[in-house]
Amino acid sequence: xxxxxxxTRLKGPLCQQFLLFAIWWSSFQEVVAFQTPPxxxxxxxxxxxxxxxxxxxxxxxxxxxxxxxxYPISGDPLPPMYPxxxxxxxxxxxxxxxxxxxxxxxxxxxxxxxxxxxxxxIVGNVICCPQLSSLLHVFQGxxxxxxxxxxxxxxxxxxxxxxxxxxxASRGANSSLPAICSANSTNLTGGSCPVKDVAxxxxxxxxxxxxxxxxxxxxxxxCCRPICQxxxxxxxxxxxxxxxxxxxxxxxxxxxxxxxxxxDCKSVVYSWLSRKLPFDTANSVxxxxxxCKVNKVCPLNFTKPTEVIxxxxxxxxxxxxxxxxxxxxxxxxxRQMLITNRQAIICSTVFGSMLQKAGVMTNVYELxxxxxxxxxxxxxxxxxxxCLLRSFPADLVYDNSTGFSFTCDLSxxxxxPWPSSSSVTSLSLCAPEMSLPxxxxxxxxHNMGCRHLWLDHVVTILLFFVLSIALY
Numbered sequence: 001x002x003x004x005x006x007x008t009r010l011k012g013p014l015c016q017q018f019l020l021f022a023i024w025w026s027s028f029q030e031v032v033a034f035q036t037p038p039x040x041x042x043x044x045x046x047x048x049x050x051x052x053x054x055x056x057x058x059x060x061x062x063x064x065x066x067x068x069x070x071y072p073i074s075g076d077p078l079p080p081m082y083p084x085x086x087x088x089x090x091x092x093x094x095x096x097x098x099x100x101x102x103x104x105x106x107x108x109x110x111x112x113x114x115x116x117x118x119x120x121x122i123v124g125n126v127i128c129c130p131q132l133s134s135l136l137h138v139f140q141g142x143x144x145x146x147x148x149x150x151x152x153x154x155x156x157x158x159x160x161x162x163x164x165x166x167x168x169a170s171r172g173a174n175s176s177l178p179a180i181c182s183a184n185s186t187n188l189t190g191g192s193c194p195v196k197d198v199a200x201x202x203x204x205x206x207x208x209x210x211x212x213x214x215x216x217x218x219x220x221x222x223c224c225r226p227i228c229q230x231x232x233x234x235x236x237x238x239x240x241x242x243x244x245x246x247x248x249x250x251x252x253x254x255x256x257x258x259x260x261x262x263x264d265c266k267s268v269v270y271s272w273l274s275r276k277l278p279f280d281t282a283n284s285v286x287x288x289x290x291x292c293k294v295n296k297v298c299p300l301n302f303t304k305p306t307e308v309i310x311x312x313x314x315x316x317x318x319x320x321x322x323x324x325x326x327x328x329x330x331x332x333x334x335r336q337m338l339i340t341n342r343q344a345i346i347c348s349t350v351f352g353s354m355l356q357k358a359g360v361m362t363n364v365y366e367l368x369x370x371x372x373x374x375x376x377x378x379x380x381x382x383x384x385x386x387c388l389l390r391s392f393p394a395d396l397v398y399d400n401s402t403g404f405s406f407t408c409d410l411s412x413x414x415x416x417p418w419p420s421s422s423s424v425t426s427l428s429l430c431a432p433e434m435s436l437p438x439x440x441x442x443x444x445x446h447n448m449g450c451r452h453l454w455l456d457h458v459v460t461i462l463l464f465f466v467l468s469i470a471l472y
Contacts, residue, residue, distance in 0.1 A: 086172025097160035111135045112171035113396050120174035122337045125299040129181035130290035134283050136187050141274020150271040151190035161185035191264030195239035205235040217285045223292035224430030236265035287393040295391050298347035305329050309358040323368035334378045341409050342391040344372040348416035363418040370416045
């Protein structure tokens with residue numbers, strides 16, 4: 001958040017409506033020819049040695065707070081950064097995992113790049129951990145192709161998991177991935193799921209329906225009108241043997257106790273899909289399903305904003321003390337991780353609701369020039385300070401001369417949305433459920449809060465033009 005903006009801030013109801021429409025329209029930008037080319041950011045980082053792999057309960061899209069990069073909260077920039085060139089070497093394997101890893105080398109290389117040594121933690125929630133989860137699903141299905149089982153035995157799973165982490169580290173990935181992504185060899189065993197063999201699975205599940213639903217996943221529809229996700233859940237519930245428990249409203253406690261079993265069975269369903277789909281197709285499907293999940297939740301860790309509440313509770317106009325405390329608090333958020341544009345909307349709403357519940361009723365985002373991109377990691381030393389990732393799955397790209405790069409979206413100065421109420425339960429980022437902004441009438445054009453009348457007309461024309469494209 002710069003004290004002086006180089007771009008005129010848009011104010012007023014029309015501009016707020018246009019912001020909402022722009023967010024909705026971002027879901028369609030990859031299929032419409034008329035679009036602004038995305039910005040590519042280059043990240044340079046010092047090489048660091050990762051700690052040995054540890055174990056933990058696997059939840060691929062969660063990141064342990066202990067591995068967040070911590071920096072002192074101050075106005076000073078981060079330490080100087082240098083290009084990171086991953087060192088590759090021949091991995092030392094256990095010799096007890098009977099798999100030809102070269103067959104899935106393309107997925108392994110992608111995972112190693114997405115989980116590069118210096119960046120794994122800050123891109124873990126959106127890029128690294130979903131890709132590691134997908135690799136494990138693909139590996140589980142690949143391992144089982146020559147057997148009647150869909151899972152690995154405990155001892156073999158432990159050896160294969162160690163080999164996977166060793167191979168990734170040898171290709172430049174952070175060796176602490178098990179800790180960063182809460183990954184464990186039990187991901188490959190099926191856990192408590194009672195069905196682990198192909199024959200029983202195919203007798204229990206409507207495999208034709210499952211395969212039809214998940215062979216291809218429409219990235220513009222799956223997150224809001226899912227087809228593959230419910231098919232996977234239905235198959236998992238069926239093989240868990242807990243269908244009656246999950247559908248019996250009178251046995252809520254039993255339903256809650258069965259969640260772990262159903263989740264373990266979902267891993268078995270992923271394994272079966274990995275046997276049937278080409279590896280790259282399976283990886284694409286699994287990454288898209290992860291994106292649907294991560295974009296529903298704000299991954300940032302919000303501490304109690306006591307100083308912000310005290311400084312901003314009674315302000316009604318720009319206040320240096322309020323904006324200073326707010327800026328300092330958000331600098332702390334900027335040290336955590338890169339997030340997507342949709343996550344940023346949720347995060348800004350969650351934080352705004354926290355302030356509202358504590359008595360801060362004025363839109364301090366507007367008063368203090370808080371943008372959506374201010375909730376994500378800042379690219380210090382670069383020409384543009386903030387970056388939000390696309391809501392669709394993306395990968396880090398490595399170049400020998402420039403280091404790692406990724407595509408930023410919504411990188412312009414879009415004001416963070418202030419929640420309309422203290423509740424965020426009704427927040428929806430799905431186009432069909434969002435009410436599109438109404439086009440302004442001739443009466444309202446003269447009282448919209450934007451500084452220049454010509455801008456009102458430009459926005460109206462642009463809305464009409466973009467709506468025409470969408471409907472076409």
